[in-house]
Amino acid sequence: MPPMSSKTVSASRVTLADIAEGCGVSRATVSLVVRNSPLVHADTRAKVEAEFKRQGYVYNRGAANLRQGRSSIVALVINDLSNPFFAEFAAGVDEALGEAGYAMLLGSTSESVARQQAVLSSLMEHRPAGIILSPAEGSEAGGVAGAVGSGTPMLLFNRDMGGCGWDFLSMDNQAGARMATEHLLAQGHRRIAFYGGFQVSSSCRQRRLGYAEAMAAAGIAPEPHWLIETAPTRLEAARQVAALFANDPALTAAVAYNDAVALGLMLGLAGCGRQAGRDFAVTGFDDIPEAAVSVPPLTTVATDPRELGRQAARRLLERIAEPAQATAAIVAPVRLAVRLSSSPPL
Amino acid sequence: MPPMSSKTVSASRVTLADIAEGCGVSRATVSLVVRNSPLVHADTRAKVEAEFKRQGYVYNRGAANLRQGRSSIVALVINDLSNPFFAEFAAGVDEALGEAGYAMLLGSTSESVARQQAVLSSLMEHRPAGIILSPAEGSEAGGVAGAVGSGTPMLLFNRDMGGCGWDFLSMDNQAGARMATEHLLAQGHRRIAFYGGFQVSSSCRQRRLGYAEAMAAAGIAPEPHWLIETAPTRLEAARQVAALFANDPALTAAVAYNDAVALGLMLGLAGCGRQAGRDFAVTGFDDIPEAAVSVPPLTTVATDPRELGRQAARRLLERIAEPAQATAAIVAPVRLAVRLSSSPPL
DNA sequence: CTGAAAGCGCTTACAG
DNA sequence: CTGAAAGCGCTTACAG
Secondary structure (H helix, E strand, O other): OOOOOOOOOOOOOOOHHHHHHHHOOOHHHHHHHHOOOOOOOHHHHHHHHHHHHHHOOOOOHHHHHHHHOOOOEEEEEEOOOOOHHHHHHHHHHHHHHHHOOOEEEEEEOOOOHHHHHHHHHHHHOOOOOEEEEOOOOOOOHHHHHHHHOOOOOEEEEOOOOOOOOOEEEEEOHHHHHHHHHHHHHHOOOOOEEEEOEOOOOHHHHHHHHHHHHHHHHOOOOOOHHHEEOEOOOHHHHHHOHHHHHHOOOOOOEEEEOOHHHHHHHHHHHHHOOOOEOOOEEEEEEEOOHHHHHOOOOOEEEEOOHHHHHHHHHHHHHHHHHOOOOOOOEEEEOOEEEOOOOOOOOO | OOOOOOOOOOOOOOOHHHHHHHOOOOHHHHHHHHOOOOOOOHHHHHHHHHHHHHHOOOOOHHHHHHHHOOOOEEEEEEOOOOOHHHHHHHHHHHHHHHHOOOEEEEEEOOOOHHHHHHHHHHHHOOOOOEEEEOOOOOOOHHHHHHHHOOOOOEEEEOOOOOOOOOEEEEEOHHHHHHHHHHHHHHOOOOOEEEEOEOOOOHHHHHHHHHHHHHHHHOOOOOOHHHEEOEOOOHHHHHHOHHHHHHOOOOOOEEEEOOHHHHHHHHHHHHHOOOOEOOOEEEEEEEOOHHHHHOOOOOEEEEOOHHHHHHHHHHHHHHHHHOOOOOOOEEEEOOEEEOOOOOOOOO
């Protein structure tokens, strides 16, 4: 006599075979139902679906992927999730991935190249269909390629690593810095510094390029000491403010590498007896939430990180669908949010 | 004649069998090597590991998990990644999970119960070893249980849903609000409102409780209209400020539900001819980055969301290791960050 | 439209 | 310490 079991279902151990047996069809048929194949008769489908409910069936996508030799996972590797810019980016990636039926595996590197290698290797063991990587500062193409291999489509975000056949998405750093500089020029500033960031980073180079472009167009040749390098953090930016005026006390404005640097700069200005937005103009880059509420509110180049995330995911999915297509470098537009920190010179 | 292939390895299609064949051992042996079994001879291990390198082998954790009937993935489901509090929390979860060799599958719900159901169901198909869920506003235990089943350990974060045999981790809302209220009382305030949040949310109820406790201890019976409900957003908080003074223009301070509400409240005060930190004291909750740089800087209850994330992950991993143990409600301590927004009354 | 058999890449007993 | 066989839960041809 069979036991009166399977009324209470044992924790999601229900398999396709159980369903098949439960309603008297083959496993193949159940498999077709689960994947919405039109081959199966409506009555059969209904019967099978009722059995799904009854037994509490949960599809095992891992098993399916193993058999099919594909994957419904995309890995996102980010330097710093606690940076709101990347958090928004991740939210955008998740959004677009979810729509396409992919799940997102997330890893973070804390800007450490060593951790990045470890995280990439570990994520690869889950056989993602593709990877979105925002490279840690100082990443090298060789190391990353070694961890990822050549079989997994990858899209680089924010920092390029020398065309290794990967797609690359970034915001238009050059145009952004150009817009910020042009804005300051339009306010009547002439002696404008470019403040902060590491020269080695591609985003810093691009922003400096935009700055130089605008200055040149205005017929101004920036002095070498108008270019000040600092770690891209608030604290470091605040510390270096003295260096800004050491060589040229007549500077009246600065295009900061990013908002963190700009906020640090504004803080440091006070220590030099100057006040941002009053006797010195500052612009930032990123438009982090704080920018709108700082004192004074910070004029900055606004990007839409969530939209960037969506774009990154969509582009990667395209490549997953068609791996052979040519590699692309996508540049997303930016806009200037003008606030009080960028007033005309005295 | 065999082809001279396999010099350039075809994109990570290398399997254990290839390695076994490549160095003349059985697949079982290679499997033992990959899992660091002490059973295998050092020479054999070295030979196999050399072959890993040579062929560029990547372990397929999905296949291993399928066979072993376990999982090395944990799913994190969060209401809003663009909220820095949750982003930090996620970073902490990721950190602790990584240390333990787990990968993190991330989903976000945008505070939508419907999306939460969809996300949970979708993530379950990847057979996570456990789930950390920060429930969307209005979640019900039944729905969540339906999507997750009873076989997967789950830890709830931040919002409880009526003891369904799940672990629950939250910060000490009650103590935090009590501390904030006591601080205002110590400054000499008596007519103190509790401002913002939805009464239905457990965190709001707990904070109100802490507020009431401190008031009672000071011998003050809060008037009913000192409790003002608003959506927990800056905008809504700013809009409702008039309501605050409609019934009682003599209020001198408010304990705000969280920092967003507090910042909105401070904004709205200006519209009523008052100034936070000068003729009205405000405290917040969360210590978001903006709190330190707002004008005036916001006194607030600081939590350490990254540490909360680590704790959540560690607790979940414990339960995964030992599913039978009793369910726990973990309350993480908080501290008060005193700043200028909470000055004494005029 | 449905069923029996083989296989995805791994691990697990079970012998040796 | 190593090997041959079976199986995790699914899908894929291939017959019917």
